[in-house]
Amino acid sequence: MEFSDASTQAAAVLDRFAAPIGHAKHPFVLGISGLQGSGKSTLAAGLVAAAHERGWDAVWLSLDDAYLTLAEREALAADVHPLLRTRGVPGTHDLALLASTLDGLGKASPEAPVRLPRFDKGRDDRREPASWPSVTQPPRLVVFEGWCLGVEPAADASELIEPANALERAEDADGRWRRWVDGRLAAYLPIWARIDALVLLQAPSWDVVATWRDEAEEPLRRRGDPAAMDRAALSRFLQHYERISRRALETLDAKADLVIRLDAHRNAIAPW
Known part of the structure; x- marks a missing residue:
């Protein structure tokens, strides 16, 4: 299915x-799951705008905005495994913050406003809470997006034995990091259970993710952004997520309420 915009x-x-959102007695949590570069942010922004056009209050919450602080991840890197300094994998998010935010949105008021967390990827650290957007009434719609929404731990520990890529072979030879990360996914399941409906942006393959992320990095490189990654750094970065991303590609389409299959150019493929 093609769209003009x-x-x-x-x-x-x-x-x-629209029907379940309109009849919900609590803020309806619409999840968007998709691998890096699949267009989650674009869809989330569009959903919030479309909700506002209907007269519905709507907010956008990203898994990326609930990372642990840099200091907390550095502590994990020292205590558990050096690879945990890099944000993004299960175990590097503040699940208590996510849960309290979702809880609070249903009771938000001018007297008890709820702040939506925000993360500064340039600084690799959480923004000051005083700068977070404030919600003063329960929204009808919460758009919650993230790269691994809905993914479950490995069904069999044997899946974790063989390295998935060069990063795991060189920097996690004993499998300690990947076992720890996979084990932490179990703690995410109560968060996934809060999602009332899940939309999956299904990439055609893992390999296309590198191209999508490279396209996103190119404007940063052109303007000399210090946060921009060259292709070698980007390749290493993406390998942190490859194992769980491949599991998402294999398992999430059976769980999602709506699957939007994408081609290599991120166009939706009919039917959906």
Whole structure:
């Protein structure tokens, strides 16, 4: 299915869930899961805008905004494994912050506002809470997006034995990091259970993710952004997520309420 623009696609997705959103007695949590570069942020922004056009209050919450602080991840790197300094994998998010935010949104008021966490990827650290957006009434819709939403731990520990890539072979030869990360996924399941409906942006393969992320990095490189990664650094960075990303590609389409299959150019493929 092709759309003239992203806003049209977002409106079509919202139409799919308009009835349950409209009848929900609590903020309806619409999850968006998709690998890096698949367009989660674009869809999330479009859904919030489309909800506002309907007269619905809506907010956007990203798994990326709930990372542990840099100091907390450095402590994990020292105590558990050096690879845990890099944000993104299970175990590097503040699940208590996510849970309290979702809890609070249903009771938000001017007297008890809820702040939505925000992370500064340039600084690799959480923004000051005083700068977080404030919500003063329960929204009808919470758009919650993240690269591994809905993914479960490995069904069999034997899946974790063989390294998935060069990073795991060289820097996690004994499997300690990948076993720890996979084990932490179990703690994410109560967060996933709060999702009322899940939309999956299904990439055609893991290999295309590197191309998508490289396209996103190129404007940063051109303007000399210190946070920009060259291709070698980007390749290493993405290998942190490859194992769980491949599991997402294999398992999430059976769990999602709506699967939007993408081609290599991120166009939606009919039907969905």
